[in-house]
Amino acid sequence: MKLSEGFAILENKSIPLTPYAKVSSIEDAKKFVSKEGYPVVLKLDSTLHKTEFKGVKINLFNEEMLIKALEDLREIAFKNNIASEFIIQKQIDGVEVIIGLKKDPIFGKVVLLGSGGILTEILKDISFRVVPVTKKDIKQMVEEISANKLLEGYRGSKAVNLNKLVDIILKIQKLNYSEIDLNPVILNEKGAFVVDVRLIS
Numbered sequence: 001m002k003l004s005e006g007f008a009i010l011e012n013k014s015i016p017l018t019p020y021a022k023v024s025s026i027e028d029a030k031k032f033v034s035k036e037g038y039p040v041v042l043k044l045d046s047t048l049h050k051t052e053f054k055g056v057k058i059n060l061f062n063e064e065m066l067i068k069a070l071e072d073l074r075e076i077a078f079k080n081n082i083a084s085e086f087i088i089q090k091q092i093d094g095v096e097v098i099i100g101l102k103k104d105p106i107f108g109k110v111v112l113l114g115s116g117g118i119l120t121e122i123l124k125d126i127s128f129r130v131v132p133v134t135k136k137d138i139k140q141m142v143e144e145i146s147a148n149k150l151l152e153g154y155r156g157s158k159a160v161n162l163n164k165l166v167d168i169i170l171k172i173q174k175l176n177y178s179e180i181d182l183n184p185v186i187l188n189e190k191g192a193f194v195v196d197v198r199l200i201s
Contacts, residue, residue: 002046002085003044006197007020007087010194015168015171016164016168016194018089018090018091018092018193022045022085023087023088024084024086029070030063030066033066037090039059040091041056041090041091041195042056042066042069042089043055043057044085045083045085045087060091070086092186092193093188094193095160096115097145097151097185098126098181098182099172099183100172101173101175101179109173110128110131111131111169111173112127113126113141113142116183125146125147126145128141131173135170138169138170139162139166142162158189160192161187161189161191161192162187165185168182177200177201178200179199180200181197181198182196182197183198
């Protein structure tokens with residue numbers, strides 16, 4: 001499943017995403033920027049672990065950087081036998097978390113919440129609950145992870161919108177997949193926004 005296909009499934013379930021577009025040319029990318037502005041992120045339209053072969057370009061602040069990123073990704077796509085199709089996203093600031101769902105052989109479906117982005121595998125800062133979960137369960141999960149301090153607001157930063165985080169978890173627990181990986185989800189005072197998704201039937 002392509003990244004854009006995963007995004008379409010989430011959109012159909014009213015799960016919020018960072019503003020994005022599927023593009024195949026610099027002209028397409030510039031149309032997106034004219035609407036959303038810089039900075040942006042450009043990535044391969046693939047659910048493979050894109051960071052391992054540098055398939056994600058972040059901190060693109062101008063057209064020159066955008067063109068260079070697109071050229072680099074075309075070359076990476078060619079070398080890895082991947083279609084030259086890309087996702088451009090508005091780059092937004094906030095706290096990164098992972099939200100997921102897995103089928104456990106003993107407990108059945110479980111949802112997880114933890115520190116997101118590249119910190120997921122390093123910190124292993126994750127809380128689990130067996131489905132179905134309630135708003136109260138999710139708030140307890142938030143309290144159990146170390147990233148909770150960042151979510152509450154740290155050293156002058158604003159507290160994130162936890163209600164939007166709760167909404168996403170309540171929705172994904174109802175999806176019929178054996179595994180769901182939303183990583184990262186960016187949280188800030190305005191809401192919660194999915195940046196990347198992996199779905200396994």
